[in-house]
Amino acid sequence: MKAKHQRLWLGLAALAAVIGAAVLALSALQDQAAFFYAPSDVQRSAPPLDRGVRLGGMVVEGSITRAADGVSIAFDVTDGGATVPVRFAGITPDLFREGSGVVAEGRFQQDGSFVADNILAKHDERYMPPEIAGAMHKSESLEQ
Amino acid sequence: MIAEFGLAALWLAAALAVLQLAMAALGLWFKRPPITVRAEPVEALSFSSEEEGQHLADASLRVDKLNANGRGDAAQQLFASIRPVAIVQGLLVIASFGALIALFVRSDMSASLVVQHSHSLKPMLYKVTGTWGNHEGSMLLWITILALSGAAIALFERRLRQDTLIATLGAQALIAIGFYAFLLFSSNPFARVLPAAPEGLGLNPLLQDPGLAFHPPPLYVGYVGLSVAFSFAVGALVTRDVGPAFARAMRPWVLLAWIFLTIGIAAGSYWAYYELGWGGWWFWDPVENASLMPWLAATALLHSVAVLATRDGLRAWTIVLALVAFAMSMLGTFLVRSGILTSVHAFAVDPTRGTFILLLLAFYIGGALALFAARIGAVRQGKLFEPVSREGALVVNNLLLSVILGIVLIGTLYPIVAQWMGQQISVGPPVFNKTTVPIALALFVVAAAGPLLRWRRDETRALVGRMKWPIAAFILGGGVVLALAPDAGIFPILGLGVAAALGVASLAPLGGRNLRRTPLHIYGMVIAHLGVAVSIAGMASETAFSKEVLVAARPGQSYAVGPFDIAFAGVRPTVGNNWTGVEAVLVARKGEDGRAVALNPQQRFFASPPTETSEAALSTHWNGQLYAVIGQRADEGRWQLRLWWKPFVTLIWYGALLIALGGLASLIGRVRGKRTAKPEVRGYVR
Numbered sequence: 001m002k003a004k005h006q007r008l009w010l011g012l013a014a015l016a017a018v019i020g021a022a023v024l025a026l027s028a029l030q031d032q033a034a035f036f037y038a039p040s041d042v043q044r045s046a047p048p049l050d051r052g053v054r055l056g057g058m059v060v061e062g063s064i065t066r067a068a069d070g071v072s073i074a075f076d077v078t079d080g081g082a083t084v085p086v087r088f089a090g091i092t093p094d095l096f097r098e099g100s101g102v103v104a105e106g107r108f109q110q111d112g113s114f115v116a117d118n119i120l121a122k123h124d125e126r127y128m129p130p131e132i133a134g135a136m137h138k139s140e141s142l143e144q
Numbered sequence: 145m146i147a148e149f150g151l152a153a154l155w156l157a158a159a160l161a162v163l164q165l166a167m168a169a170l171g172l173w174f175k176r177p178p179i180t181v182r183a184e185p186v187e188a189l190s191f192s193s194e195e196e197g198q199h200l201a202d203a204s205l206r207v208d209k210l211n212a213n214g215r216g217d218a219a220q221q222l223f224a225s226i227r228p229v230a231i232v233q234g235l236l237v238i239a240s241f242g243a244l245i246a247l248f249v250r251s252d253m254s255a256s257l258v259v260q261h262s263h264s265l266k267p268m269l270y271k272v273t274g275t276w277g278n279h280e281g282s283m284l285l286w287i288t289i290l291a292l293s294g295a296a297i298a299l300f301e302r303r304l305r306q307d308t309l310i311a312t313l314g315a316q317a318l319i320a321i322g323f324y325a326f327l328l329f330s331s332n333p334f335a336r337v338l339p340a341a342p343e344g345l346g347l348n349p350l351l352q353d354p355g356l357a358f359h360p361p362p363l364y365v366g367y368v369g370l371s372v373a374f375s376f377a378v379g380a381l382v383t384r385d386v387g388p389a390f391a392r393a394m395r396p397w398v399l400l401a402w403i404f405l406t407i408g409i410a411a412g413s414y415w416a417y418y419e420l421g422w423g424g425w426w427f428w429d430p431v432e433n434a435s436l437m438p439w440l441a442a443t444a445l446l447h448s449v450a451v452l453a454t455r456d457g458l459r460a461w462t463i464v465l466a467l468v469a470f471a472m473s474m475l476g477t478f479l480v481r482s483g484i485l486t487s488v489h490a491f492a493v494d495p496t497r498g499t500f501i502l503l504l505l506a507f508y509i510g511g512a513l514a515l516f517a518a519r520i521g522a523v524r525q526g527k528l529f530e531p532v533s534r535e536g537a538l539v540v541n542n543l544l545l546s547v548i549l550g551i552v553l554i555g556t557l558y559p560i561v562a563q564w565m566g567q568q569i570s571v572g573p574p575v576f577n578k579t580t581v582p583i584a585l586a587l588f589v590v591a592a593a594g595p596l597l598r599w600r601r602d603e604t605r606a607l608v609g610r611m612k613w614p615i616a617a618f619i620l621g622g623g624v625v626l627a628l629a630p631d632a633g634i635f636p637i638l639g640l641g642v643a644a645a646l647g648v649a650s651l652a653p654l655g656g657r658n659l660r661r662t663p664l665h666i667y668g669m670v671i672a673h674l675g676v677a678v679s680i681a682g683m684a685s686e687t688a689f690s691k692e693v694l695v696a697a698r699p700g701q702s703y704a705v706g707p708f709d710i711a712f713a714g715v716r717p718t719v720g721n722n723w724t725g726v727e728a729v730l731v732a733r734k735g736e737d738g739r740a741v742a743l744n745p746q747q748r749f750f751a752s753p754p755t756e757t758s759e760a761a762l763s764t765h766w767n768g769q770l771y772a773v774i775g776q777r778a779d780e781g782r783w784q785l786r787l788w789w790k791p792f793v794t795l796i797w798y799g800a801l802l803i804a805l806g807g808l809a810s811l812i813g814r815v816r817g818k819r820t821a822k823p824e825v826r827g828y829v830r
Contacts (some may be wrong), residue, residue, distance in 0.1 A: 007525045010461060017543040021550025028551075029558055032575040036568030054570055062772045069780030070696020090694060091775030091784050094747075094756035105572075112728065 034105065040081035047108045055084060055114050065097055077114075088116040089130045095121035107133060147255050150243030151334040154284075157236035157291060158324035161317045164229045168314025171222035172382065175307055223310055227298040230313050233320070234295025238600060241275075241288040244333055248275045254340035257333050263346040265511040267721050270352050276360055277483060277499070280333035285361065286477065289322045289368040291352060294320065297372060303393040304376075305385050312372075312379030319371055322504040330500050346750075352722075359415050363408030363435060367473040369401025370438055373445060374470035377463045378512055381519045386459045391452035394466070396814050397448060401441045409435050410800030419774045421745075421760040423788050424684070425796055428733040433556040434476030437549055442471035444545040447538045455599055457526040457535055461518060461542070471509045473550070478505050479556070488610075530601040537594035551579045581635050588642045588680060591673055592649035610652065618645035621681075625688050632688035639684030642793040647666035668810025672803045679799025684688040685768075696778040697728075697785045706789030708732045708770060710743070715774070715783055723748040725759075728774040728783060747786075757801040769793050 036054045037047055047053060055077060065078035072089040077099075086104050096102060096119055104116035228491040247255045248271050251264040261278040262271055276285040301309055327333065376394045380386045412435060415427045426432060445465040451458045478501040529535035555571045562569045596610045621644030625637045650673035653666060690708040699714040713729040725748040732741045745761040763770040768791040775784030 002598075006528050007460070012460070014542055014546065018550055019547045021547040022554060024547070024583075025551040025575075026556035027580045028575045029555065029571060031570075032578065033558070034570045034572060034574075052572075054568075056189065066778065070780075070782045071694050071775075071784055091758075091773060091786050094758060105397070129750060133426070 009102055023140070038079040038081075039077055039084045040079050042112070043082040049108055049110065051071075052105065052107060053101055054105050055086065055108075057101075058085075058100050059096070059100055059102050061098045077104065085113045086116055087113065088119055090117075092118070092119050093121040097121075146246050146250075146252065147334040147336060150240045150247075151332070153240040153243065154234045154324070154328065154334075157233050157240065158321065158328060160229055160233040160236065161291075161320040161324060164233065164317035165314050165321065167222050167226045167229065168310050170318065171219045171226065172314070173308050174219035174222070190770045202688035206280060214465075223306060226310060226313055230298035230316070231295045233317075234291045237288045237291040241284055242279060244284055245272060245275045247334075248272060251344065252340075253344060254336055254338070256335040256337045259337055259341040259344050261345070263344040263722075265722055266344075266346070266352075269354070276825055280327070280331045282360065283323070283327055283347075283481070284333050285364055286368055287320065289364050290316075290320050290323060290371055293369055293372050297375075297397075301393065304379075304390065305383065308376075308383045308385045308390065309759040310379075312375045315375035315382075316371065319375065319508060322507065326497075326500050326504065332499050352750075353415065353419055359408060359411040362404045363412065366401050366405025366408050366442075367435075367438060367476060367480070368395065368404075369404060370442060370470045370473045372397040372401065372547075373442075373466040374508075374512065378515060380525060381463065381515050384519065384522050385758065386452075386454050386463060386523045387462060388456045391449050391462065392814075393455055395446075395449050396811055397805050398442060398445055398466075398469075399811040399814065401806050402439070402446055403811065405439045405442060406800060406804045406807065409439055410797050410804070413795050413800075418760050418762055418771075421758045422784070423690075423692070423760075423771055423773075423790070425683075425793070428555075428571075428573050430556050430559075433552050434479045434786035437552055437556075438469055438472040438476060440545050440549040440552070441465060441472050441586055444542045444549075445469050446539050447545075451535050451538050453526050454528065455529065455535060457529060458539070458542075459523050459526040460520050463520075463523070465542070467509070467512045467516065468549075471505075471512075472553075474501075474505045476507065478502055529599075530599070532602050532604050532607070534594060534597045534599045534602075537590055537597050541587065541589050541594060544583055544590065547581050547583050548587070551583075552576065555579075577635075581639075585638050585642050588646050588676065591676060592642075592646045595653045595669060595673065596605070596649065611649065613652075614645040614649040617648040618642065620644055625684065629688045633751075636684040636688035639680055640688070643677045643681035643684060646680070647674060650671050650677055651672040664813025664816070665810045666813075668806045668813055670806070671809055672806025675799045675802025675804075675806055677799070678795050678802055679797075682792050682795025682797075682799060685795065686790050689791040690793075691789045693785075693787045695785055695787075696782040698780070698782050703785075703787065705732075705770070705787045706768075706791070708736050708771070708789060709734075709785055710770075712783070712785065716745075718746060720748065723750045725749055726774075728761075728772070728785065730761070730772055730785075732770055741770070743770060743772045745772045747774055764794060767791060 027105060032051070033116075034052050034054050039055070039057050041047075042055075048049040057077040057079040060076040060078050060083060063074075065074050067073065069089075072087065073092065074085060074087050076083045077086055078084075086106075088104065088106075100121060104114060105118040105120070106114055106116035108114050244257070247258050248262055249268070250293075251258060251262060251271065253259050253264075257278060262274045266274065276282045294313060297309070297313060297316065301312075304312065307640075344456040373394060376390070376397065380390050398671045409432075412432065413425050416427065416429075416432075417423075439517055445462065448462045448465055452462045472659040478498070480495070481501060485705045547582070554576055559569050559571055592614050593607060593611060597607060619639075619812045622637045622641030625632055625640045629636070650670055653670055654662065657666075693703055693705050695703055697703065699712060700708050702711045704710075710730050713731065714724045715728050718727045720727050725743045725746045727746040730743040730745070732743055743761040743763055746759040748757050748759060749755075750757070758773055758775075761772045768789060771788040771790060773786045775786065777783055
């Protein structure tokens, strides 16, 4: 390193760091960012099976069934247009219930069903995830 | 009356901020060009005597000129009165914030904010903390800390060159004006409702927790404390005073903000850990990222300021970091408060508020960067150094921290940009873990090696020699994970190895020193780096060795979780101040005749607003924590239980406390040592 060019070198190093960060972040985003699907989207185009995604919609009334082990459940998620069956093992959030908005994180399966490893529900009546608010617009009006 | 008093105090404070800015601008205008001739430190006498002579001649000429027309006197008068203005402004905002707290404490239901976010039957603690558990109140807390920072500079800062101090106070006032306008025009916390409401709507039960009381205020002190670094940088750019003396003056302020930020993040992390009941301690939630980004920038700043203060290097770099650090604070405020993110922290749903903060952000950051671009040519290149040196290690530290910051920034903003383009994407742990963890590990290796390097120039071979014990510790630490949890993955193995190496290396700077005569700031560095090692050890251990059991438990049954047997006796009803609930009765035992530990995870039902929350039960042992959550009732009288044994998980937060403690030791050392300010490298390799 030529001493008198140190500021130049430092500037270049900083630039390299910024570009490196951008490249790293964007490549990871390509591979790992979770896309949001509504059940109707799934009908339109086949979702990827090899990456984590989010499925959002409304839990269909009367669709929650509990398995004998007491911790596994199955339910249907709808956006009014289409319905996707979801399986999940774990403790559901306090506000997870039939007829209520839900976002499931997990993967689609070969048979078109969805296995969730995390379930998010809206926190309280004053707060709704924008994803649900958008996706649910139709189905909520359907209900009324 | 209290509300009107609070509002009046806020308006007066805003007026004083305008006055403060005007006085600073006028004073600097009168004083231009600068008459202060500062004695340069001896080692800085490297430029040619011609240049220096010219400098002195110029200065004395200017002094004559100024005295002739008396502008210098006017400047001096303005300068003398700007400190009291800043202090009174701080007092007024404190009074205003006190008025808002009083409204909440008295449950004054004629105040709109109290009606919206409080309830007369709420416990007193949550009435007080409810003050900032909402958009308007939290912004008032924000500006209170901003004004107090300004007042603190005015009261305590004695080392900064006078004109730079004035410019700094001017910059601080300029920031404050924008946020006063934001509060007064779009988020008035003192609005009344007529007629008064009979009762309040209550506070989100998730926020009714001591964690709420302790986590936002220190975080805000950290966030907004970085405004001081920003104002210092702007001040130094305005007066072209970027040098070691400036860095030494700025360092304690950065340290102070950074200590609070560290504590705030650690407290927020622990709060999420036990309150959300998901068993995790970091979720890469945008709100967490919003607090992490200023911390990363401030950590980088802290290290580059050390180079500027001790070796007069990295001048422009340090200024940029000071600007970036506060930019990240404001970006965090924008992200969190604009309602653009999905989170319990997103109080504001009014889009004009988000736009307002975004405009403020663009104005301050754009303005500061423009000033930087205009002035950086005037900042001479600092002292040079070899690549293998303490400075070199600190540069690498800064670069790696910047890379992590860049990744977190892109990952946090990406979903927002994608949403504008009509695509809904969420960016979570898979993205962040995969990208930041390897770089963080590299950063910790540099953190281990850096303090073992000499300033200016060192030998690679000598460094390897000094690293032999840390390297041995690395092999040992990684080996432990490899032996006990072979399929834990590469990150925990490297993590525990690096933690062990950093732990050993962090103590090395004390070796061969007289411990009683070692300066406090050296202890600060040692403790903080040791804290990082402790924290990583906790993270790696939790990731590698955690045991989880998910069952629908039958009363009378026992379940093995790690080394414990947890017996489930059943559930019983329970009641609190403003909630009812059920709790599980669990008894954990290690072995047949181990001590019985009771665990009572709860489901709570709140009446206003009607909400359920889940309260995890934690049992802390010297070597980890038991963590129990109760879910729903299953058929056949069973209850869902989720049980974890998390070995050494507590080290994560103990480490964070050590980091903050190291910062504190360093701060005390710097503040006390400043009176005899001298570069500490004298007598070292020169």
